[in-house]
Amino acid sequence: MKDLLPFFPLNVVVFPNQKLNLHVFEPRYKELLNDCLNNKSNFCIPSYVMNKIEYGTEMQLLEVDKWYNDGRADIKTIGKRVVKINSMNNPYQDKQYAMGEVSYIENIDNGDVLLRQKIKESLKALFDLMEVEPIEVADDFDVFSIAHKIGLSKESEYELLRLTEERKRQRFLLDHLKVIIPKLKDVQNAKSRIKMNGHFTKYDPLEF
Secondary structure (H helix, E strand, C coil): CCCEEEEECCCCCCCCEEEEEEEEEHHHHHHHHHHHHHHCCCEEEEEECCCCCCCEEEEEEEEEEEEEECCCCEEEEEEEEEEEEEECCCCCCCCCCCCCEEEEEEEEEECCCCHHHHHHHHHHHHHHHHCCCCCCCCCCCCCCHHHHCCCCCCCHHHHHHHEEEEEHHHHHHHHHHHHHHHHHHHHHHHHHHHHCCCCCCCCCCCCC
């Protein structure tokens, strides 16, 4: 399925069901906001990552939290579906903002229970090492719901956005955790060695 959507390009990655608050201040995006309100339509946030725009997220406007006298606004939105950007016209016809044709990416919900459990165990190890309060994770969580909370780079988030199967996203996340957890352990070990520096330490003698 293809559609024509207004574009609000940002250097961010927005996942489906993620809530995002935005401050609208540029004239072109004030116009976009008013058009979405008048037409009760959605818009698209194309993710400008790695110096290109190829994928993004269809966004639904939940509410305008605050209007300012000069037309600026604080709005609340939520991600709906991942889209592939097929074309971009900037500006579009008589509008100040860009629009383009998008294709909606089908999400295959084939998450694996065992992979989900491995992710939960790895997350516990991650937050223990970081010495921070662990995030709340539902038993039936999907990867998109936690992806912003585990230290992925923007480029990795973008790669995750492009994956169409939940099982592939689970494996992607596990691969990330398998890399970062040993690094954090090395940091913790280094901190321990630094703290020991200058202290008397009893070593067992080596036998030759």
